Amino acid sequence: MTHLRINEAAALLGVSDDTVRRWIDSGKLRATDEQGKKAVAGEDLAALVKDLADDSLDSLDSGVGVRSARNHLTGIVTRVVSDRVMSQVEMQCGRYRIVSLISTEAVEELGLKAGSVATAVIKATNVTIEGRTARA
Incomplete structure (x- = not known):
């Protein structure tokens, strides 16, 4: 399983390291200890990103019908x-x-x-x- 350090996860999502740490502290994201540094599982990060994207699209794309393009x-x-x-x-x-x-x-x-x-x-x-x- 792929694990990403906090700074790598933050860079991929375009957020700060502190935002990723807050997600960990609030329970939105699980962290493991990899060689003395916190890391997050790639699968967990992917699930969180999908949830965040779905939430932001719901608010920005309100009123848009069903589309075939994904x-x-x-x-x-x-x-x-x-x-x-x-x-x-x-x-x-x-x-x-x-x-x-x-x-x-x-x-x-x-x-x-x-x-x-x-x-x-x-x-x-x-x-x-x-x-x-x-x-x-």
């Missing part, structure tokens, strides 16, 4: 560059920067501008996964 990244629009036909929309979704090319008509209909909250819905036919070697 990848929804809700964030804030940071930049829109438009010409007569097409627009480049940049968003910051947590630690991820998303850039999409959509019609200028769609940008206007959606009212997208810097500071708008929006959801990038991604449906890809090819997604690659890069792993890293797990520690025992």
Whole structure:
């Protein structure tokens, strides 16, 4: 089973080490002692992340119907560059920067501008996964 040190878990989630420690202290996350340092099980962290993501999407995506695409990244629009036909929309979704090319008509209909909250819905036919070697 993969175990992550507190600082690694925090970096993966984009939160502070103190936030991970608070989750441990409150019982949201279990910690083990790995070579004299606290660590969390990868499976436990994955379950917590899923719960946190579901909770945040419920509040940000209220009113949205059922979708076939599984990848929804809700964030804030940071930049829109438009010409007569097409627009480049940049968003910051947590630690991820998303850039999409959509019609200028769609940008206007959606009212997208810097500071708008929006959801990038991604449906890809090819997604690659890069792993890293797990520690025992």
